[in-house]
Amino acid sequence: MTMPLTEEQLMIRSMVREFARKVVAAGAAERDRTKVFPADILNQMGELGLMGMMVPPEYGGSGSDAVSYVSALSEIAYACASTAVVMSVQNSIVCESLLHFGTEEQKKRFLTPLAEGEMIGAFAMTEPEAGSDPVSQQTTAVREGDAYIIDGTKRFITSGNHAGVVLVTAKTEPAARHKGISTFVVPKDTPGFKVGHQEDKMGLRASDTTDLIFEQCRVPADHLLGAEGQGFEIAMRGLDSGRIGIAAQSVGVAQAALDAAVHYIKNRSQFGQSVSKFQGVRWMVADMAVDIEAARQLTLAAATLKDRGETYTLQAATAKLFASEMVNRITGKAIQLHGGYGFTKDYPVERFYRDARVFTIYEGTSEIQRVVISNHILKDKRKG
Structure with a gap:
């Protein structure tokens, strides 16, 4: 349906x-x-x-x-x-x-x-030694009177160089593990906050990805988002919504790749006929279209649950996993359908392929999505 x-x-x-x-x-x-x-x-x-x-x-x-x-x-x-x-x-x-x-x-x-x-805006949780395991982050926030002093380095932060405000996670009670993480609203002009190294990436090259460095960064206490110790909950809720977003991005890029491939094979002739006439090519196109439609429906289903106010963590992880893996298959096939031309920058599928590769990595790798999904199915509770 x-x-x-x-x-x-x-x-x-x-x-x-x-x-x-x-x-x-x-x-x-x-x-x-x-x-x-x-x-x-x-x-x-x-x-x-x-x-x-x-x-x-x-x-x-x-x-x-x-x-x-x-x-x-x-x-x-x-x-x-x-x-x-x-x-x-x-x-x-x-x-x-x-x-x-x-x-x-x-x-x-x-x-x-x-x-x-x-x-x-930007969201800063990932660190050099803390990606899939946010509890291992080393950034700290220590209360001093009417402020918190933040120290640490965040890595791979989308829009880090252009953000006017950043939501930053930090440990306020390190011994409490995930219950000791808090989130702070940090304006870019806060003393002690600076932008570090900007990545030279494979794809998404017009979107900046940077380090953010906090050195004795003094943030007013009223910039605490939610309550102390609520940072992990805030991050996980945001990531549920973010994963639907990545699924949606995956669908869009995949559709662009399919449309570009269809345009190419209709206008390319080999062995005296249009490439689109070959059965092997037509079957590849059919498989691509089915993959995209399945990802689109998973994404819409997760978004519908969100609109209803229902829990959608499982559906968000499912949509993100399937769609992000799907777009990597689709863009690869689109290049294959272009033949040698697909490997050049003369055609957009080369860019689509590079852009798509990170979708299985950020905001929770495919492996993390499988952990989330299997935990829901097997009813395992997270420890810590």
């Missing part, structure tokens, strides 16, 4: 599709080559209400549902995966965390400009 979209959801998807294919896609290849952050496009997306889609209007957002959000995100990813990942982190993790756990003052000061697209 497919997940039908409402008239409003279809209208949002249509609007974003037109914008993405006319505006976002136009400079995607050049941004990939030059590693230029899509600031102007993100500003336009803010004006369209795409940077805080699930945030209520009273805080500057569009008040859209999760199904509309993943549909819109897929369309942006179809045009430019680098732009889509910025949109995804902004909506799924940063805005959502502030909406659900922020004080009224935090929402007015930080959530509203984020949702309106006036400011970019």
Whole structure:
């Protein structure tokens, strides 16, 4: 059974599709080559209400549902995966965390400009020695009077160089393991906070990924997000939403790769006929289309549960695992269908292939998704 979209959801998807294919896609290849952050496009997306889609209007957002959000995100990813990942982190993790756990003052000061697209946000949990295991992070936050002093280094932070505010996890009670992790709202101009090394990446090259360094970074106590010790819960809730976002990105890139491949094989002749006439090629196209549709429905199903206010951790992990693995298969096949030309930068499938590779890694590797899924099936409770 497919997940039908409402008239409003279809209208949002249509609007974003037109914008993405006319505006976002136009400079995607050049941004990939030059590693230029899509600031102007993100500003336009803010004006369209795409940077805080699930945030209520009273805080500057569009008040859209999760199904509309993943549909819109897929369309942006179809045009430019680098732009889509910025949109995804902004909506799924940063805005959502502030909406659900922020004080009224935090929402007015930080959530509203984020949702309106006036400011970019980042989420900083990963560290040099703590990726899949967040409990091993070494960043600390020590209370001193009316402030916390944060020390540590975060790694692989999306939008780290352009973010005006960062949600930072740190240990406030190291002996308490995951229950001793807290989250802080840290503006970029906070003394002791600086941007470190920027990665030269394989894909998503127009989206900056950096180290963030905190050295005696003094953050006011009222910048604590939620309660002390609630940081792990905040992160896991944000990652559930983020994983739906990655699934949506995967669907968008995969659809772009399939469409590019279909266009190529229809216009390429070998052995006196169109390449699209060969049975082996047609079967490959059919398998690609089935894979994409399965990923799309898993993504919509997870988003629907989110809209209903139901627990969707399992469905988010399932969608993320299948869709991220799927897009790597699809982009690889798209290159194969292009033959030698697919291995060159003259055709977009080469970029799609590079962009897709990280989807099985960030916001929880495929292996971590399998742990989440199997724990739900086997009813194992996390220890610690």
